[in-house]
Amino acid sequence: MTSPNILENVTFDSDGFLEDYLDWTPDIAEGIAAEEGIVLTDRHYIVINYARKIFAETGDAPTMRGITKNTDVSTKELYALFPKGPAKKAARIAGLKKPTGCI
Amino acid sequence: MTTPTLEATSPVIEEKTRKLCIICSKGSLDMAYPPLILANAARMSGIEVDLFFTFWGLDMINNKKVDKLSVTPLGNPSMGIPPAIGAAPGMGIFASHMMKKQIEDLDFPEVREFLEILSDSGAKLYACKMSMDMMKLTDDDLVEGCEVIGAMEFMDYSEGAQVLFV
Numbered sequence: 001m002t003s004p005n006i007l008e009n010v011t012f013d014s015d016g017f018l019e020d021y022l023d024w025t026p027d028i029a030e031g032i033a034a035e036e037g038i039v040l041t042d043r044h045y046i047v048i049n050y051a052r053k054i055f056a057e058t059g060d061a062p063t064m065r066g067i068t069k070n071t072d073v074s075t076k077e078l079y080a081l082f083p084k085g086p087a088k089k090a091a092r093i094a095g096l097k098k099p100t101g102c103i
Numbered sequence: 104m105t106t107p108t109l110e111a112t113s114p115v116i117e118e119k120t121r122k123l124c125i126i127c128s129k130g131s132l133d134m135a136y137p138p139l140i141l142a143n144a145a146r147m148s149g150i151e152v153d154l155f156f157t158f159w160g161l162d163m164i165n166n167k168k169v170d171k172l173s174v175t176p177l178g179n180p181s182m183g184i185p186p187a188i189g190a191a192p193g194m195g196i197f198a199s200h201m202m203k204k205q206i207e208d209l210d211f212p213e214v215r216e217f218l219e220i221l222s223d224s225g226a227k228l229y230a231c232k233m234s235m236d237m238m239k240l241t242d243d244d245l246v247e248g249c250e251v252i253g254a255m256e257f258m259d260y261s262e263g264a265q266v267l268f269v
Contacts, residue, residue, distance in 0.1 A: 063210070076223045079146075084120075085150075088148065102140055102144060
């Protein structure tokens with residue numbers, strides 16, 4: 001179990017997203033996930049790692065469709081991994097900015 | 104004296120899930136996308152979604168028509184094509200082709216795939232029974248994951264939801 005204190009060492013924007021995605025560590029991901037009521041597994045990390053890779057390349061979080069097309073995580077699984085709003089939750093846990101895309 | 108402090112993190116929000124019901128009544132390509140995009144955005148944000156397909160909107164979930172939805176420049180001032188030219192043979196096909204290309208360039212899914220994504224994401228797809236009867240359609244004519252319901256049932260399902268008519 002990660003101590004929630006770890007989140008005090010980094011800054012978040014007003015929407016609760018990490019200010020600088022380079023501040024991100026797996027421990028921070030676990031801390032944010034705990035806030036969201038999610039326990040991270042290897043499957044979550046497939047999404048997180050892909051999202052961080054795309055963000056590093058494009059400066060934007062990938063679309064949900066981008067994730068399902070380029071990983072073996074299906075739409076159904078994505079919604080199961082990050083219940084109640086996978087786009088925002090996945091981006092937040094991955095330490096990215098709030099997604100701006102429409103799909 | 105103590106001052107009540109608010110938790111900075113993990114605010115306790117009353118768990119009342121927001122719900123959106125979208126009535127899809129149009130079967131043209133340009134009018135098929137707005138409800139699909141909004142429904143998907145809602146699901147991605149954790150909002151419950153019901154889609155109710157009625158009248159021409161049934162074309163969107165009709166297996167024989169979903170891949171052939173088209174747009175017509177006739178009577179559509181936004182497309183900027185004069186009526187006399189818009190009425191020329193092949194203009195509808197041309198306009199539909201152009202729009203499909205633009206949708207593809209934006210990396211938006213086609214309508215059939217969009218419906219699959221929505222269904223997988225937990226959105227409910229409902230077909231209007233009366234429109235089905237009128238167009239002599241049966242369950243077998245619909246894409247996977249649709250349920251046929253009457254208008255009164257839709258009233259039950261949409262209770263407390265925000266309703267959008269497209």
